[in-house]
Amino acid sequence: MIIGIIGSGAMGAGIAQVAATAGHTVRLLDQTDAALARAEQSIRANLHKLGEKGKLSVAAVEETVARVQPTRDYLDFSDCGLVLEAIVEDLGAKQQLFRQIESVLSVDCILASNTSSLSITSLAATCQHPERFIGIHFFNPAPLMQLVEVIPAVQTRAGLAQEVKQLLHTWGKVPVLAQDTPGFIVNRVARPFYGEAIRILEEGLTDAATIDWAMTELGGFRMGPFALMDFIGHDVNYRVTExxxxxxxxxxxxxxxxxxxxxxxxxxxxxxxxxxFYEYREGAAQPEPNRDPNLGRMVLHRILVMLINEAAEALAFQVASKEDLELAMTKGVNYPKGLLTWADELGLPNVLRTLDQLYDDYREDRYRASALLRRLVRTEQSFSPSVSLPS
Known part of the structure; x- marks a missing residue:
């Protein structure tokens, strides 16, 4: 299968590298030769690093680079089996793009978007053949991150999601199936990791460095919320939240x-x-956290129960299966364990008690406990090994 990628930025180039490494010819499209040249340099540099580590031979590096064919012409997608866009996260821009390119595609070509939060159904509605449209959301950097969210639109034909999942397996990825709801799995469930951390900071309960320390040293997360927001970029992270x-x-x-x-x-x-949240200029001193374990455990528990509540709500509304929810958060954002597994370890009554206390303190709906969580506590059930969803 020949793969078409539209957009040669960090994400588009990364997906092109993944597909080419898996043996596909890739047509990588952008508007300027300079952008395509930068993408080729990036792919070549990444592959050479793998070669230096002994993961690819010199010949394999050159063969993989050669499979990526830069283009500025949509007509080069006429023989593609899958075309995926990775352009700016703007609904109008993406819709216009799909209207432009669909007429050059073969009737059996799969058309996909790498959007992280826009409605797949709205994008599919732009197309003359929405039944072949689907969301395929990679995480950055695409060559390193295993998780890929597969999101059928309302119009997507039966069976296409499974075909895409099988293809992604051959690319060495871990695909999970998500409903077309805002944020899909990861960008929905992870919101409290950022939002509740900022709320704790805004209330003056402690500082950013202490919150990050609590989440990494006590919770086992790879990065704390403030360091991670700085890494992602507030232009990206804030706008996804919004x-x-x-x-x-x-x-x-x-x-x-x-x-x-x-x-x-x-x-x-x-x-x-x-x-x-932190200074990154050369020589800037980084703040020291307050390593009080009691304070740290309070911070960790408050953020963690909010994350668990969001995962429970996603399960209750069948955004994804329990297994895919757990995979998404461990493979997509490197959480130390699945949130539903973590909930069982903490004890669902303890999780619910904390949420109810927060709700009593604040009287804000942000702290309302999931009805599924409340029902499981009432019936003395857990998330393992299986959960009977409300009828």
């Missing part, structure tokens, strides 16, 4: 924060700009 909040009809569970918005407005985007 998008999910709007798409969920302003549900307060996903409400963005003024603190992060002010960083965005100031141009303090994190590592890419040299300043975010």
């Amino acid at each position: 998008s999910v909040f709007t798409a969920f009809f302003y549900d307060p569970r996903y409400k963005p924060s003024f603190t992060q918005k002010r960083l965005l407005e100031a141009g303090y985007l994190g590592r890419k700009s040299g300043r975010g």
Whole structure:
């Protein structure tokens, strides 16, 4: 199968590298020769690093690079079996793109979007043949991150999602199936990791360094929420939060924060700009956390129960299966364990008690406990080995 990729930025180039490494000819399209040249240099550099580590031979590196064919012409997609866009995260721009390219594609070509939060159904509705449209959401950097979310639209033909999952398996990826709901799995379930951490900071309960320390040293997360937001970039992270909040009809569970918005407005985007929640200029001193274990456990538990509640709500509304929810959070954002497994270890009554206490304190819907979680506690069940969903 020949693969077409539209957009040669970091994500598009990364997906092209993955497909080419799996043996596919890849047509990589962008508007300028300079952008395509940068993408080729990036792919070549990444593959050479693998060669230096002994994971690819010199010949394999050159063969893989040669399989990526840069182009500025949509007509080069006429013999592709899959075309995937990875352009700017803007609904109008993506819809216009699909209207332009669909006429040159073969009737059996799969058309896909790498969007992280936009409606797959809205994108499919732009197409003359929406039954062949699907969401295929890679995580950055695509060559390294195992998880890929597969999201059928309302119009997607039966069986296509499984075909795409099988293809992604041959690319060495871990695909999970998600409903076409805002944020899909990861960008929905992970919102409290950022939002509740900022809320704790805004209330003056402790500082960013202490929260990050609690989540990494006590919780086992690879990065704390503030370091991770700085790494992702506030231009990206804030706008995903804002998008999910709007798409969920302003549900307060996903409400963005003024603190992060002010960083965005100031141009303090994190590592890419040299300043975010932390300073990244050369010689800048990093703040020391308060390593009080009691404070740290309070921070960890508060954020963790919010994450668990979001995972329970996603399961209750059948956004994904339990198995795919657990895979998504461990493979997609490298959580130390699945949130539903973690909930069982903490004890569901303890999780519910904390949520109810937060709700009593704040009287805000952001702290409302999932009905599924409450029902499991009432019936003395757990998330393992299986959960009977409400009828």
